[in-house]
Amino acid sequence: MEQILRQAACEASQILMAGLPTEEQCVYQFSPAFEKKMAKIIRHNKHPLAYRFVTRAASILLALILSGTAWLSVDAEAREKFTSWVRQIRDTHFTYSFSDENVESYEVHNYRPTLLPEDWEEIDSWTDEGGSVVVYMDSVGKVSYFNATQSSKSTFSVGEVKKPVDVQMKIGKAEFFEGITQTDSSVLVWSKNNILFSLTAQLECSELVRIAESVKIVK
């Protein structure tokens, strides 16, 4: 019985096969998408190592970009390494502007130097959209200024001074612009948390640094 069934199945198969069209009669146009997919699979199979390398490199790059973005978004100090104040030289003065105008402005708190020369008296101060300014006057009527300038919305220019000299302070690097004559004020400029600070006074560099290092948020 089993033998008869096997033979019948074989005959049925041959009849069915005979009813099918030949290869030459089968003209089928594959879709471009299918052709593209097949070409990609063929390419992958021809160069398996190269494709594995590219995939891994792309994964590592993506991971680095994502982790770097997350790091920069939470760490203000790290962010400062990538965005900062840039100094440009003009014919009549030096100008600081922020390197990335798309960065949101940082809030300028009520910063004040806490160690001042004994004869300095605060005669004026204000905070506006550009930052905060404090004006001091000494016993002989000389004025001095402390500025905290916000990033991205402002520029800050210094003129009538000698070329800047780099100064290392306890709180970071600064640039010292010496007055052209001994009776002119000098300017110390530094940045922290993307805020540009400056101190303008008729003092030696070391004294300006001492005052700058004492700057704190005052409530």
Added chain:
Amino acid sequence: MRKRAVALVLVVLLVLAVPVQAMSRAISFAPTLSFSGVDAVCVLNVQGESGDEIEATMTLWRGSTRVATWYDEGTTYLRMREIESVPNGYTYTLKVDVTINGVRYDQESVSKYFS
């Protein structure tokens, strides 16, 4: 003849240099442009030394169209803060011209997009 000409040029240069040296003083100025509601807020702080005569002009531009101009003057330091209602969707530029004791400084500007 050549020696005389050189000497004359040197004297002229010396004469020109003396007033510049005499006017040398540390100065600083900071223009700021920001937006609040429908207003552009234009701020300029100029800081000179005691007794300096300061003149400043702020001009707000939308592309090549001048929106507003303000002028002020003061002694030792000068603070300007002006507000102008402006339409959004444009980039605005605040240009400032500062003159201290008759010395005019290169124009500075700050640009911002008002979204």
